[in-house]
Amino acid sequence: MKSKSVGCREAAERVFEFLDGELEDVSEEEIAEHFRVCGRCYPSLAFEQAFRDALARARRGEKAPADLRERVLEALRKEGYDP
Amino acid sequence: MSRLETEALPHLDAVYHFALRLSGSADAADDLVQETFFRAYRSWDRYTPGTRARSWLFTICRNLFLRGRERSLRHDEIVAEGTSVDPREASRENPVFHSTRELDPEARFFHAVVDEEIFRALDELPEEYRSAVVLSDLEDLTYAEIAELMDVPVGTVKSRLYRGRRMLQRRLYEYAVSTGHIAPRAEGS
Numbered sequence: 001m002k003s004k005s006v007g008c009r010e011a012a013e014r015v016f017e018f019l020d021g022e023l024e025d026v027s028e029e030e031i032a033e034h035f036r037v038c039g040r041c042y043p044s045l046a047f048e049q050a051f052r053d054a055l056a057r058a059r060r061g062e063k064a065p066a067d068l069r070e071r072v073l074e075a076l077r078k079e080g081y082d083p
Numbered sequence: 084m085s086r087l088e089t090e091a092l093p094h095l096d097a098v099y100h101f102a103l104r105l106s107g108s109a110d111a112a113d114d115l116v117q118e119t120f121f122r123a124y125r126s127w128d129r130y131t132p133g134t135r136a137r138s139w140l141f142t143i144c145r146n147l148f149l150r151g152r153e154r155s156l157r158h159d160e161i162v163a164e165g166t167s168v169d170p171r172e173a174s175r176e177n178p179v180f181h182s183t184r185e186l187d188p189e190a191r192f193f194h195a196v197v198d199e200e201i202f203r204a205l206d207e208l209p210e211e212y213r214s215a216v217v218l219s220d221l222e223d224l225t226y227a228e229i230a231e232l233m234d235v236p237v238g239t240v241k242s243r244l245y246r247g248r249r250m251l252q253r254r255l256y257e258y259a260v261s262t263g264h265i266a267p268r269a270e271g272s
Contacts, residue, residue: 016241016244016245020226020244022225046189047180050190051252053194055201055216058221059221061198062103062202068116071117073092075121076087079121081087081124
């Protein structure tokens with residue numbers, strides 16, 4: 001079953017804009033409704049979401065060196081930085 | 084405390100992560116971050132208060148990286164690209180999704196890929212695609228911010244994100260197959 005205003009083709013074309021919060025001439029609700037009711041398209045949304053989640057998890061797990069801030073400030077002070 | 088410290092330094096970690104993805108090494112990222120903040124300090128009068136300091140710092144960082152890369156003649160493969168995503172391309176079924184939808188409908192295989200492999204796959208993307216994906220998916224910049232930062236139209240950002248994500252998904256899928264986290268799709272199915 002499909003929603004009336006958004007078809008499978010449009011949902012496929014807009015899936016990234018939808019997940020990125022960047023839809024223009026179509027509302028988030030319309031696209032969300034299509035994915036909610038269309039058994040054919042919903043798995044593709046779940047697929048893209050799982051991909052994004054994996055990237056976000058990797059980003060959260062990566063730490064910058066603990067002393068980086070102090071080293072940057074030290075280098076700036078040598079250039080005359082005086083807060 | 085100066086405005087540099089209140090507006091720019093809170094983004095130190097984000098700039099480091101971006102520099103790491105650009106350069107591919109912790110030492111080079113460290114140098115890029117130092118240089119980025121040094122340039123930001125020197126041109127602080129050109130920063131408009133209240134605008135997004137993070138995008139400005141990313142722009143400085145990327146420009147420094149690209150300049151260094153030109154000097155070392157280490158060019159990524161130049162990839163022909165359009166300024167927008169062809170709707171026919173976007174509506175075509177994603178081949179990786181097509182391969183996994185029956186075996187792994189929730190795409191759990193992505194969660195089985197270790198972080199190091201995700202970063203390795205990202206590092207192998209051509210810079211234009213890598214930067215777009217990192218800035219959007221890891222650093223949450225908007226299309227307009229990425230377009231300004233990379234000095235390209237928004238349509239090109241969408242195109243780079245589309246192709247970059249598909250390339251990355253292909254690499255992660257191949258890794259998941261090679262480590263046995265998902266079975267390869269049978270030929271002809």
